[in-house]
Amino acid sequence: MPNPASLHRHAVAAAVAAAFCAASTSHAQSAAPVIPDEPAKVEPKTGSGNDAKPLPENIQRVEIKGAVAAYDPRRDDTASKIVVTSEEIQRYGDTSVNDVLKRLPGITVGGAAGRSGGEIRMRGLGSGYTQILLNGERAPAGFSIDTLSPDVIERIEIVRAASAEFSTQSIAGTINIVLKKAVKSAQHVLKIGAGKSADAFNPSGSLQLSDKLGNMSYSMGANVWRYRYDRQSPTEDTRTDPAGRLVMLHRSRQHDWGSPEGLNLSPRVNWTLKNGDTVTWQGFVNVNRGEHASEEVIDTPTGTPPLYDAGTGRQSGHTNFLRSDLNWVRKLDGGGKLDMKLGASDMRSRNTWHELNYRAASLARDSTVRTNTDEWGITSQGKYTAPLMPGHELSMGWDGGATRRDDARIERTVDLPGASPGSADNSDEGYAASVDRLALYVQDEWNVTPRWSMYVGVRWEGIDTASEGGTFETVRQKTSVWSPLAQTLYKIPDTRDQLRLALTRTYKAPPAGNLVPRRFTSTNNTQTEPDRRGNPDLQPELATGIDASYEHYWAENALLSAAVSMRHISGYTRQGLLLDPDGRWVSTPVNDGSAVTRSLELEAKFPLSAIMKDAPGVDMRASVSRNWSRVDAVPGPDNRLDQQTPLSATVGFDYKTRDGKLTTGASFAFRNGGPVRIDVNQTGYQSVRRDLDLYALWKFDARYQLRVAVANALSQDYLFDSAYTEANGVLRRTGRHAGYAQGRATLEVRF
Template sequence: MPARPFRLTQIAAAVLSIYLAAGAAHAEAEAPAKPAEAAPLQKVEIKGAAASYDARRDDTASKTVITSEEIQKYGDTSVNDVLKRVPGITVSGAAGRSGGEIRMRGLGNGYTQILINGERAPAGFAIDSLAPDVIERIEVLRAASAEFSTQSIAGTINIVLKKALKAAQREVKFSEGKGSKFSSPSVSLQMSDKLGKTSYSFGGNAWRYMYNRVTPSFDTGTDAAGIPNLDRAATWHDQGRADGMNLSPRINWTLDNGDTLTSQTFVNLNQFVSNSHSRTTTTLGKGPDYDRVDSTFSSHNGFGRSDLNWVHKLAEGAKLDMKVAVSDNRNTADSLQFGGNNGLPATLARTVVSTSSEQGFSTQGKYSRPLTLVAAPADGKGEAPAEHALAMGWDAGITQRDDTRNQREAVLPGGLTPDNSDEGFSAKVTRLALYGQDEWNLTPQWSLYTGLRWEGLDTRSDGNTFDAVRQHSSVFSPLMQTLFKFPNKKDQLRVALTRTYKAPSTASLIPRKFTSTNNSPTEPDRRGNPHLKPELALGLDASFEHYWGEGGLLSASASMRRIDNYTHQGLLYEDQRWVSTSINDGRAETRGVELEAKFPLRALVEHAPALDLRASVSRNWSRVESVPGPDNRLDQQTPLSATLGVDYKSPSGMLSTGGSYSFRNGGLARLSGTQGGYTSVRRDLDVYALWKIDTQNNLRVAVSNLLGQDYVTESLYSDASGTQNRMTVASGETQLRVTIEKRF
């Protein structure tokens, strides 16, 4: 095993070398021969203002935009796979498996805000079920702005769904992905057209994911003297199928007075069925409560949101933008579990049925207008005008959530006393935010963004197993960002000061208990904490950017966050069982630096192949004051991540190909005086090729997770009586995906 990562890295290096050589050869082969006496041709370039606009370079508020072309480049079926290649963003978990958490600055635990069309997704909605084909662009905001919620300590990722186009378009895609332990077919349809003053678009995707895999885990322990007293090995054989679909219709009307009215709907449906078999062998110490567990599980999820957006133009360039939206999210799940020991008949037969629903109403509005404070003199000399882009608005909503869970255990010979329960709760969350902002061009080289946002959140819940819970919190968030462009028009400096926060989720406030099958310090029960407070953070960001040539960029950035009321998972021992619950525990600090470079190779070598190169590296540090060191960093923070990529396009434009390598470090983290966690290094190597057969047909081939490395995690517990550790190994596998794209 120790030699495997090195061997695979060598293979990866060889693949990339062949890839680059092939690209260079292809460019040379396709280059047209130069006539002996050809007269030099004058090159004329015509660029529109829209084409020359670069949000990252031109906006005062820091923002990076991933375009639709970049999103679809590798033929991904999950938005998580798209984001893992973006500089400064990591995705937790094993490659190719669903459920990974999207992180900025290496921070998990909900510090990164994920939005869909500027609004937070409901509880229980899996972002990785969102198909890339329905996404217009992804906006990455590294510093908070007043227009979006400031629940963004690490940053904000805003996923913007596709909009209506001016020209007619029809496109269908058929795709098949295959690995050694899974297969994943999918189909998508995109349509758009314009009829007079009305335009529309429709996106639809459907997919299936089938898998059959084995995940081993190992439990070890020692007593107070360090002598081994526990050694267990378990295998979890899991097979299942997931089906899903996305629908995103949108209609846009242009009214006679120039106003626009837009209706956009998004529907996501998922169902999942699985059966699993766990077997545990104990060679030292006490065995688990059940060394044999057989389970079946099924779930259905449906989410829909529809909004109506009106944009009204006013005098002097002012604009009023208002939106109302309704949403509905429903989940059902049921499981059947049998447990036994030593090959004897089952002594546990447990059935759990749960349902949840969440309905929401929201409204947003923004009034904006440009403003010139100093009139420009008629002769063009003297003081330049001071330009402002003023905006103010609101964001309000009400969400009602209902949740039930019914557990039944059969009376079996030799079994424990049945633990039957009927639990339910309802929760109402009311939020209101008011904000104002101003983007001010002090000089042609210097701009300043200032904003102030107030957010109030009121949560009320009650249930049949706990007393009524009510929590009210509000946060003032002053924000400042500034951009200074040096006279050489190539270099610029950004600085941002922000106040952000993270509110506890509704589920984490509900004091309802979820029981684990084999209870232990590394597999505890879970329970909410109604006394949780929001985490508050003061942030400082600074970056230097150097632009040159066509698309060349070098940047260096640094950031710092000081977090009060830091929240982590505490571990308690109650009524002979281990229970995990969230607690506020003092202050934490995090710091980070990030370097990024991207440029065409021809910017360095005049006659080089048409290769675009990109690379980035991010280093993060953190410290939790209440946890003794070393390794007392924030829960599961990624200390180091890096990306390296190359893209090639043939002179004819018929062939595009490239590769991307992403690296994510892991390591040990202490979560409290008794708890710790370990994650292994993750390396992803992906390659793709796109052949434009003609103007209407494309063939895309992509290979992801080419290294196929295993992913290892450990849960660690230690106190005066000894230690207990659990290690889990998620096997890695390579995926080949072929996609046929047809326009008509």
Template sequence: MYISSPIRLTLLAALLASAFPLHAQEAPKKPAGAVAQDKSQPEPAMQKVEVRGTAEGYDPRRDDTATKIVVGQEEIAKYGDTSVADVLKRVPGITVSSPNGRGGEIRMRGLGAGYTQILLNGERAPAGFSIDSLSPDVIERIEVLRAASAEYSTQSVAGTINIVLKKAIRTGQREFKIGARTGGGFDGPTANFQLSDKLGKMSYAIAGSAMYEDFARVIPSDEQAFDAAGTQVLARATRGDEKGRLNLFNLAPRLNWALANGDTLTWQTFVNVARFRNQNHETTDTTLGAQARYPVADSATRSDNDVLRTELNWVHKMADGAKLDVKAGVVGGQNTTTQRRWTPAGAPRRLDTAILNEAEELGATTTGKFSKTLFDGHALAMGWDGGWGVREDIRTETEAGRLVFPALLNGGEQFKAEVSRFAAYAQDEWNLTPRWSVYLGARWEGIRTRATGNTFAASRSSSNVWSPVIQTLWKIPETKGDQVRFAVTRTYKAPGLPQLMPRRQTSIDNRSTDPDFSGNPDLKPELALGLDASYEHYWAEGALVSISGSMRRIDGYTRSQVTFDGARWVAMPMNAGQAITRGLELETKFPLKALMKDAPAIDLRASVSANWSEVDGVPGPDNRLDNQTPLSGNFGIDYKKGDLTTGASLAWRQDATIQVSERQVAFLKGRRDLEAYALYKFTPKQQLRVALSNILGEDFVNRQIFLEQDRLVVRNLRFPAGPSVRATLELKF
């Protein structure tokens, strides 16, 4: 359903605000307004707490009506990871898909590419920011929301991952970590620090990290082709000698002032700097068929990315427990990437191309929330979320130092895009009985995009989406720890800026399997109706067994359509048809003492996720949505004795065949990622953490099949990746 006017939005929000108190109540045992609170802000000094009926502490996984998993600092730091992706691959229901061993796409329900929403302090990360460049040491917690909530953007078809930066103020905290990694072709040191203290009514905290890593490896690949009769007509083998380095730096300072009447004012800034360098020398040997266009070629990539984000947050306490939370921020960033490819002197066909991309972005955001506990324990919240941003991009392509595309544009291809967005929401939670709570929410989001450039006509795009949400939690009577959850949500996936820009991006070797790309300003959001249901059984302290199922029906599914314009092959995204995805997940975790009274301090955990999907317009079988992982699992064990803590984890995913289009098939190689760690405390302030990664030494393998006019082409690519070890010395002062 589309809402065409912000005025209608205001009226709808007002109606919801007045109607919800008649149908909702706050869940006992958690802080008043817990569902409506800003997860990125500290709790007020004074809280209203209701007793849920047991002496146990508040557990968001168990007690919140809106289902979520919270990964705390202890779990984040356990394996001494250097990237957030490495942390998340051990979380139930999450997989990390990496084509080459560096970074990876974070996926919920096996879906990425915009279906899984990644937030930083409750807001979308700025364009160009890579989650791989964020150090886990500057993170306080990670919240995983399997079903949408009105407070956050509903661009979360698969779910939401909210990364909350460190904000807790601890008196006199001084922490420093220094470590190093080696193995698997990657080597380099890391350093992290955390400082915080209080000075009267002011408190401060600053967290920072730095990492240097260099790498070198040999990357083999091969290409084979077969004619219509099945006879092999091409055989090529390529060797790539790659080397490079990566530098990362994070800094997150924070100041907090306690004002009169219990108000607080907080200033927080986040600085991220990334530098990447890469060189590759390729040699191709053809034993059957035509020689490669460039049998010997060199390439180099240089990328610099900087992001600065600063915000001011005012929390005002009002009468009767009401609270107003207002935040305003500014974000800026720049990215410069140079890609060069050339052949050595004397080559049969000369090549010397260079592509320079320079991008700058500036934006402003504002959010606000009014929350209040009303009669009968209603936790009501209303708020807004708005932002504006402008991005300027210059792309220059040269051949042997001469401009080749676009022709006659001495200043390069230039474009400018302005994006404005606004959202308003209302939500309420109500305990109808001590065992039954209901969450109701509604959110309206509008996005406007305007693009201008010197190689295409100016374009405008707009979309408005209305998202109602309902979730409920029922604790089964006459049971101690059995409960059932159910949710109905309306979510969407907005097209990204590159998909909307009508400019042409050319490929060097244009063909049907490597076409040019052009955006589509008429592209509309993909709309999804979601159903989630789960059963949870808490049978001892820290012990859980759950089974959950989900379904998403996606209308206006976006797929790339490749056509020939008379001169070149061109791919363009189009809204075409419908997609259906279903999922089933099993999870358990428990201390061994829950089974044996005198058992050692061993904690066990396991989860298995299965996903199915079909896409209209792509012939089956295996016409899966977004290269979806069909089956994956996580298994882990932790043991503690005295000053030693140790454990191991196995992240596993199954092989899969994906029918990408009528002409392309992809194969997802299964993977077993075994890790282990040991933490030894010399003193309460000195400890050593050692972790082993990729113990099984599995490589990263990519395989694709293309139907290329009158022949079938098979391409295989392997990125070697052996075991690696990380050691970190952690000191507190």
């Protein structure tokens, strides 16, 4: 008779798979834990086969225990963490890390498919609520994470509940992107690929080299890419009176094209010293440059035309980012370890924007804006780890840094016939900013029993920000936050189930740019296209949170999990909109009350063989995330925090033939949208996004393999909508970015 528990597990797995309507990709991290109540006793014997006899009782017994299951950080670490491996990262042959992240459970990427700059969100929250780290540190403000090639990434760590070792500027969670560093064996891999869609062409190439020379090992990752696009981006502006009658209609025909390109280098050298210490140097170089252009014509079937009804713009620029880190790990007596790292970074950006605006077919405005940004900094990190007593591992450390930023902006605007009065601007504006930070932390991981472990920690972070410029008074702000943290893991006896609970205090510090009261003007200033300005009085947002989860490891590489979380945020920051004395609309960040956010996440992944005997080599994955939030200062309905994504889901599968020659799979990622209330007068709309991606990998032999993939196979369009309501009517802007499927092929050669 079948085991009832086994039937129950199989039924649960089948129900989850059916609920998501498909199978899903990605291998589980490792085998499920099997923790017997008591080790089986084996009588030592002499001889062999049936003639073996028990040994005399007085002979010493030697018991050999094998590892029941491989270490899996997601399953075994007290602090909850999901690790995405290099194999999973490179599976679809993506050229942008954003395309990798959109398929991971609980993570969404904003914007239109195939366009850069999408915001990365955990629990549906972005704008600084989700912390993005590069090798455990924040990247500078001018560095765009979506220019990072997946080929130079070793793993991605998803940390849902904060730990003291990382910065606690992580209200929604932390995504830590770790560059390649492990050198297990000599590798020489060359990849050449190209992607093509109806509006873009994207060639790329990468080279990975690694080897060992005695006590030294080295690796070098290099990646180059280019992206050419040519697309239409139509928008429509309307105004209706209080009775709902259309009194204004502007239709914009905008054409954009450009050719950004980039280079990533990630060299690394490791030395193992005679005393067992290790010294590691790692560098990272990111170079991006590009040319962009646009043309816009605005038709006015109804009402008064805008100030400028046509325009052209051209932008050219480059951004270079360099980072160098030196890491020393020393093993101490008694099982202790000292891990210290010193780093330096430099970022330089140069951009020129030239814009021509027309009114009634006559040139009315000629504007050129040049911006030069330089940011450099040093960082220092250290961690001392030692066993405090049996079952305890104590860690303490520091994380500090100093950053300096110089920003210069030169504008030359010429008044021509038809221009607005006083629009000429010949200004040289610049500012300098400094950010000094220091964090101290201590944490203890305690194995209370073989099945129950606890993590407790506390972190203090202090930030000193100063800005000065020629058009505003010096701004200086000092903030500090204490973050007590606690997490626990309990493995339920006689099962493969486990429970997690975490209590956290996190925060969101205002970026330096949001503190500087500089104004960035818009050409046609309206409530939906306002000027932007910083707020020197902005304060951090503070959040207290709780996370709880249930995990069921019911077979090898099989997982079912459910997680819930809540955050209460004080000092909530929203974008305020005001009309200044000059009659221009200005958007500026303000602290305004509190907010609450809640999340529910469900996940399942398992091989098909876990529910079907003699099943083919198919691995499945599915997840769904539901998010709720409420901002107290904004009336409902739809008063969601940070335009939170209310619902997201992923589903997919991987299939591998028995001979290992062919691997193929598909992934579907869904992100819900809908209306959102930004403040009393402003509303917006979040576009639904559906991403269906497919791939196939054919291994010709040990040296050659071909990877083909299709991204955005559904050709999903991206819609946007924003509105401002006032006494004399509603002003609304809507638009559509057309979506196109992109095919990609990559040849991989090992030599």
